[in-house]
Amino acid sequence: MKIFVMAKKVLTSLCARPATFRYPLVPKTYYKNTRGSITIDINRCIYCGMCQRKCPAQAILVTKADKEWKIDRLRCVSCGYCVELCPVKCLSMKNTYSASTQIREEEAFRRA
Amino acid sequence: MNSPKRTIIPFGPQHPVLPEPIHLDLVVEDEKVIEAIPSLGFIHRGLERLVEKRDFIDFVYVAERICGICSFIHGLTYCIAIEEIMQIEVPKRANYLRLIWSELSRIHSHLLWLGLMADGFGFEALFMHTWRLREKILDIIEETTGGRIIFGSAKIGGVRKDISSEKLAQILEKLKNYAQEIREITNVFINDSSVKHRLVGVGVLSKEDAYILGAVGPTLRASGVGLDTRKLGYAAYKEIDFEPIIETAGDSYSRCLVRIREIFQSIEIIKQAAGKIEPGAIEVKVTGTPNGEFFARTEQPRGEVIYYAKADGSRFLQRLRVRTPTFANVPAMVKLLPGCQLADVPILVLTIDPCISCTER
Ligand code: SF4
Ligand code: SF4
Numbered sequence: 001m002k003i004f005v006m007a008k009k010v011l012t013s014l015c016a017r018p019a020t021f022r023y024p025l026v027p028k029t030y031y032k033n034t035r036g037s038i039t040i041d042i043n044r045c046i047y048c049g050m051c052q053r054k055c056p057a058q059a060i061l062v063t064k065a066d067k068e069w070k071i072d073r074l075r076c077v078s079c080g081y082c083v084e085l086c087p088v089k090c091l092s093m094k095n096t097y098s099a100s101t102q103i104r105e106e107e108a109f110r111r112a
Numbered sequence: 113m114n115s116p117k118r119t120i121i122p123f124g125p126q127h128p129v130l131p132e133p134i135h136l137d138l139v140v141e142d143e144k145v146i147e148a149i150p151s152l153g154f155i156h157r158g159l160e161r162l163v164e165k166r167d168f169i170d171f172v173y174v175a176e177r178i179c180g181i182c183s184f185i186h187g188l189t190y191c192i193a194i195e196e197i198m199q200i201e202v203p204k205r206a207n208y209l210r211l212i213w214s215e216l217s218r219i220h221s222h223l224l225w226l227g228l229m230a231d232g233f234g235f236e237a238l239f240m241h242t243w244r245l246r247e248k249i250l251d252i253i254e255e256t257t258g259g260r261i262i263f264g265s266a267k268i269g270g271v272r273k274d275i276s277s278e279k280l281a282q283i284l285e286k287l288k289n290y291a292q293e294i295r296e297i298t299n300v301f302i303n304d305s306s307v308k309h310r311l312v313g314v315g316v317l318s319k320e321d322a323y324i325l326g327a328v329g330p331t332l333r334a335s336g337v338g339l340d341t342r343k344l345g346y347a348a349y350k351e352i353d354f355e356p357i358i359e360t361a362g363d364s365y366s367r368c369l370v371r372i373r374e375i376f377q378s379i380e381i382i383k384q385a386a387g388k389i390e391p392g393a394i395e396v397k398v399t400g401t402p403n404g405e406f407f408a409r410t411e412q413p414r415g416e417v418i419y420y421a422k423a424d425g426s427r428f429l430q431r432l433r434v435r436t437p438t439f440a441n442v443p444a445m446v447k448l449l450p451g452c453q454l455a456d457v458p459i460l461v462l463t464i465d466p467c468i469s470c471t472e473r
Contacts, residue, residue, distance in 0.1 A: 005304040009296060010237055019244045033258035033273070056166070056173040079173050079264050093258075 270395025329415020
């Protein structure tokens with residue numbers, strides 16, 4: 001019967017630096033691949049609606065008449081499928097997450 | 113003499129040890145459980161039906177989101193089902209990458225379970241350390257696929273991302289170091305007397321019961337039945353040399369041991385795969401639509417998952433049925449409970465590694 005098997009680990013962790021870091025004082029480093037949030041270069045968008053049709057979460061709304069591209073950030077699951085499909089490659093995936101919000105509001109982009 | 117009075121104690125759907133809702137009516141005499149009556153169905157999401165409204169290629173994303181822990185293998189199994197129907201030959205490199213990610217997800221899932229277990233019996237320091245180590249595995253996953261839990265790298269016809277050989281060497285190096293740290297922590301589960309006190313001899317599932325009740329995964333292997341779906345040789349498993357891990361006692365301690373040993377086995381398998389992987393294409397182009405049906409079976413961290421897909425030549429499948437491992441393990445769990453002490457119920461429910469969201473889909 002062994003007791004205090006954990007004791008050594010506990011003692012070393014007491015003297016060691018914490019395993020966590022003080023976010024947001026210490027910024028988090030993201031990987032190049034990290035799927036964070038979607039951005040659009042709206043001036044290149046041709047409003048074909050491909051992204052809206054294929055989005056698994058139905059987070060995108062494209063209105064051709066108004067030249068408007070909308071995304072519901074709380075719906076988007078950051079899968080990156082729209083980026084893959086967009087025929088003119090105007091969508092891209094940032095490796096940082098979108099800021100937290102309290103209200104559910106679609107973010108709209110319009111051609112300038 | 114009167115027999116002691118029976119009481120029914122409700123357990124769940126909200127309970128501190130349960131990350132997800134399942135409800136049990138526990139019939140108890142004093143502190144002893146006589147019978148457990150489960151009820152499921154709190155979080156049914158109707159994902160299987162969604163297959164009729166989503167293009168079969170896009171559905172991979174939905175399949176991946178059936179479970180938040182074994183997500184990659186869900187996506188993979190769906191892809192295998194469709195690939196078999198359409199008779200697509202997946203490139204060798206893609207198969208190896210699929211294997212590597214499957215094993216990484218097994219390691220992280222087992223570490224998660226060990227942590228939950230430690231939390232379940234109130235050993236908070238152990239819980240934190242196990243999850244600290246899991247975080248490092250998640251970092252590897254995020255670095256290679258872009259997601260921490262939802263990999264998003266499985267795709268019909270191959271995989272989406274590649275791992276360069278330098279990266280693979282780095283991963284192996286990291287895993288070698290982590291293996292040592294993981295060993296330090298898992299030794300606590302294996303040797304510490306207070307932990308053993310909670311696990312040894314508790315909730316014994318005999319070999320016959322495990323087999324007849326159709327238990328799968330570590331729950332089955334801890335009772336001495338050496339069935340492991342990876343042995344079917346999907347992805348690149350046919351070229352890997354490994355044996356299913358078996359314990360014979362069938363108690364909670366054995367289920368814990370099986371998972372611990374599987375962590376190290378997975379590291380070993382990744383090492384083997386890294387030695388055998390060859391450069392080449394990672395995907396083939398998919399054209400046409402599926403027509404036919406197929407049963408795909410793979411091994412998830414929790415056991416065998418079955419995907420049945422039926423297609424009629426259109427872009428939408430007719431039917432998709434998912435039999436998840438927890439669903440198969442629920443009868444075994446109900447069998448474990450009678451005769452145990454009320455205080456052991458949370459631990460026993462945890463030992464089958466319940467994943468309720470995927471059970472109810
Ligand atoms: S797919 Fe690309 S071009 Fe088409 S609407 Fe979406 S963002 Fe615009
Ligand atoms: S990343 Fe995925 S969920 Fe988000 S908008 Fe694009 S397709 Fe939709």
